[in-house]
Amino acid sequence: MNPFEHLRIAMDALAANKLRSFLTMLGVIIGVASVIMLVAIGEGAKTYIRAELMGIGTNLLIIVPGKTETSGMGHMPSGVQKLTLTDMRALEKRASLIPVMTPVVVSNAPVKLGNRLRNVQIIGTDQNFEAVRNLHVEIGSFISKADVDGGRRVAVIGRTVKKELFGESNPLGRTVKIGETKFRVIGIMEKKGMTLGQDIDDHVFIPVETAQEIFDEDGLTNILAQVINESAIERAKEQIRGVLIDRHAGEEDFTIVSQQAMLSTMQTILGTFTYVLGGIASISLLVGGIGIMNIMLVSVRERTREIGLRKAIGAAQRDILLQFIIESVVLSMVGGLIGILIGAGIAYGAKAIFPVLPIDVSTWSVLTAFIFAFMVGAFFGIYPASKAARLNPIEALRYE
Amino acid sequence: MAQSPLIELDDVGKVFITGALRHEVLKHISLKIEEGEYLALMGPSGSGKSTLLNILGCLDVPSGGHYRLEGREIASRADAELARVRNQFFGFVFQSFNLLGRYTVEENVALPMVYRGLARRERLQRARDLLARVGLKDFTRHLPSELSGGMQQRVAIARALVNSPKVLFADEPTGNLDSKTGQEIISLFGELSAEGTTLVVVTHDPRVAEHARRVLTLIDGEIVGDKRNGEAA
Numbered sequence: 270m271n272p273f274e275h276l277r278i279a280m281d282a283l284a285a286n287k288l289r290s291f292l293t294m295l296g297v298i299i300g301v302a303s304v305i306m307l308v309a310i311g312e313g314a315k316t317y318i319r320a321e322l323m324g325i326g327t328n329l330l331i332i333v334p335g336k337t338e339t340s341g342m343g344h345m346p347s348g349v350q351k352l353t354l355t356d357m358r359a360l361e362k363r364a365s366l367i368p369v370m371t372p373v374v375v376s377n378a379p380v381k382l383g384n385r386l387r388n389v390q391i392i393g394t395d396q397n398f399e400a401v402r403n404l405h406v407e408i409g410s411f412i413s414k415a416d417v418d419g420g421r422r423v424a425v426i427g428r429t430v431k432k433e434l435f436g437e438s439n440p441l442g443r444t445v446k447i448g449e450t451k452f453r454v455i456g457i458m459e460k461k462g463m464t465l466g467q468d469i470d471d472h473v474f475i476p477v478e479t480a481q482e483i484f485d486e487d488g489l490t491n492i493l494a495q496v497i498n499e500s501a502i503e504r505a506k507e508q509i510r511g512v513l514i515d516r517h518a519g520e521e522d523f524t525i526v527s528q529q530a531m532l533s534t535m536q537t538i539l540g541t542f543t544y545v546l547g548g549i550a551s552i553s554l555l556v557g558g559i560g561i562m563n564i565m566l567v568s569v570r571e572r573t574r575e576i577g578l579r580k581a582i583g584a585a586q587r588d589i590l591l592q593f594i595i596e597s598v599v600l601s602m603v604g605g606l607i608g609i610l611i612g613a614g615i616a617y618g619a620k621a622i623f624p625v626l627p628i629d630v631s632t633w634s635v636l637t638a639f640i641f642a643f644m645v646g647a648f649f650g651i652y653p654a655s656k657a658a659r660l661n662p663i664e665a666l667r668y669e
Numbered sequence: 670m671a672q673s674p675l676i677e678l679d680d681v682g683k684v685f686i687t688g689a690l691r692h693e694v695l696k697h698i699s700l701k702i703e704e705g706e707y708l709a710l711m712g713p714s715g716s717g718k719s720t721l722l723n724i725l726g727c728l729d730v731p732s733g734g735h736y737r738l739e740g741r742e743i744a745s746r747a748d749a750e751l752a753r754v755r756n757q758f759f760g761f762v763f764q765s766f767n768l769l770g771r772y773t774v775e776e777n778v779a780l781p782m783v784y785r786g787l788a789r790r791e792r793l794q795r796a797r798d799l800l801a802r803v804g805l806k807d808f809t810r811h812l813p814s815e816l817s818g819g820m821q822q823r824v825a826i827a828r829a830l831v832n833s834p835k836v837l838f839a840d841e842p843t844g845n846l847d848s849k850t851g852q853e854i855i856s857l858f859g860e861l862s863a864e865g866t867t868l869v870v871v872t873h874d875p876r877v878a879e880h881a882r883r884v885l886t887l888i889d890g891e892i893v894g895d896k897r898n899g900e901a902a
Contacts, residue, residue, distance in 0.1 A: 581728060
């Protein structure tokens with residue numbers, strides 16, 4: 270018998286009970302919709318974080334003081350020597366794979382203009398910061414080598430700081446107070462927005478030695494080092510390790526973090542999230558499948574006489590088995606299809622609301638959802654269908 | 670060598686076992702049905718006449734004995750084989766008409782041909798021909814629920830005839846009908862028989878027995894009477 274005949278019989282039966290068929294599909298619809306949606310949003314978040322991490326610069330190594338165990342939680346400095354500008358000068362001389370590096374000293378301080386005051390993050394750095402971090406001045410100029418060497422009191426301010434303190438007026442050449450020290454504004458940074466939870470626009474940049482002086486700090490928060498190319502990253506790490514261990518009395522009391530390492534940590538966290546959510550979605554698919562089985566059992570019971578009649582007029586067990594399995598597969602696959610549409614709809618809706626997230630419904634997630642829907646229908650349809658197929662025709666025809 | 674009878678039962682028995690109870694419904698039944706016969710199976714309730722009909726129609730298999738269809742032993746109890754025999758050799762009419770409510774009249778009639786693998790267009794054409802034969806050509810697109818009981822039974826008869834069966838089996842075909850519509854069905858059976866259709870009818874209705882050319886009476890699973898009306902055996 271032609272399989273299309275089985276399909277037609279199944280469709281007729283489902284169409285005869287439209288509301289019930291729809292309600293039965295609901296479990297699968299919700300399950301598939303959540304899988305599609307979660308995978309799309311999760312993958313979008315991954316792509317987004319990747320782009321953000323790569324956006325902080327290219328082939329970056331971040332050297333921080335203190336040794337962090339790779340497997341350990343958080344940052345546990347074993348209280349030793351600080352990273353200093355002299356360390357950096359030594360790296361500049363001896364680490365050939367790192368053409369550019371820049372020091373960073375981070376502190377919080379109030380910035381004042383007249384009676385306006387704003388607490389912002391102050392970054393002490395040098396002329397290479399722009400190139401290494403891929404951040405640029407929009408108006409005026411960034412800190413120069415002369416500013417650093419001369420310990421000058423000049424500041425480059427972020428967009429938000431400019432707006433909050435100066436409003437529409439031109440800040441170039443004006444004087445602000447950072448803590449109790451006066452600084453001359455020499456530049457305004459390009460608008461950048463949030464990057465990895467930090468608002469770059471709400472920062473003020475000053476020469477590194479000036480920062481060390483006013484914050485009474487002789488160490489560095491970190492050193493950002495740009496490696497010549499991606500393949501040299503591991504060797505560059507070795508160079509840094511060699512130079513610094515040498516300078517720190519043979520002790521490795523610093524940590525080198527690569528963008529790749531940060532990225533893979535983030536990816537792992539997000540990956541775990543995706544699996545957990547995927548697990549929840551699978552459970553709802555399972556529940557959907559049980560719903561289908563339940564309704565199929567009811568349906569077999571209701572249609573006992575129909576089954577008896579079909580057998581009397583020549584349906585073999587195989588025909589009845591196929592009829593009911595196809596019915597449950599159609600239920601779950603139509604449910605899957607609706608679920609895919611709803612899930613994709615929500616995912617693209619989320620994209621419209623958060624345009625920064627590069628959400629996209631991937632072909633493989635749609636295919637996987639479809640295959641799963643098929644398997645749920647086939648698996649949960651087998652028992653009711655075989656029950657129907659095994660009915661004795663005489664008893665089935667007598668069934669009231 | 671004489672031509673084999675259409676259906677031959679040889680020492681057929683049927684035993685039902687429910688738990689510890691062993692119920693012998695049919696005992697040593699031997700019976701020949703020739704092509705073109707009009708046979709009525711009569712007897713009190715529980716005499717085993719419906720079980721005999723089910724065995725004759727391959728809806729059920731005997732517990733013992735031989736069943737031959739056109740001289741060939743139906744030894745196989747494989748489901749697919751019995752389904753094929755029912756589909757191609759037999760048609761069934763039941764007391765309750767057993768039409769499927771979600772299909773139109775013509776689709777109901779065409780149903781047996783689905784399992785024979787005929788194309789839909791061909792099925793519906795043949796179904797309409799059969800409906801015209803039973804006087805329902807104006808109701809092909811109706812749903813069964815829109816028809817009277819007598820009409821529904823005629824639809825069921827058309828369905829039973831649609832695969833040109835060798836035998837038409839009917840189990841109490843007039844049992845759910847008033848006497849007038851019952852009479853119509855009996856007349857229709859008479860016409861079918863006159864046209865050469867082999868009929869086996871289980872019935873309580875004495876009018877059916879009057880029309881039938883052969884009346885078998887069963888009591889307690891045994892044939893106690895085999896009477897031929899009209900032309901002598």
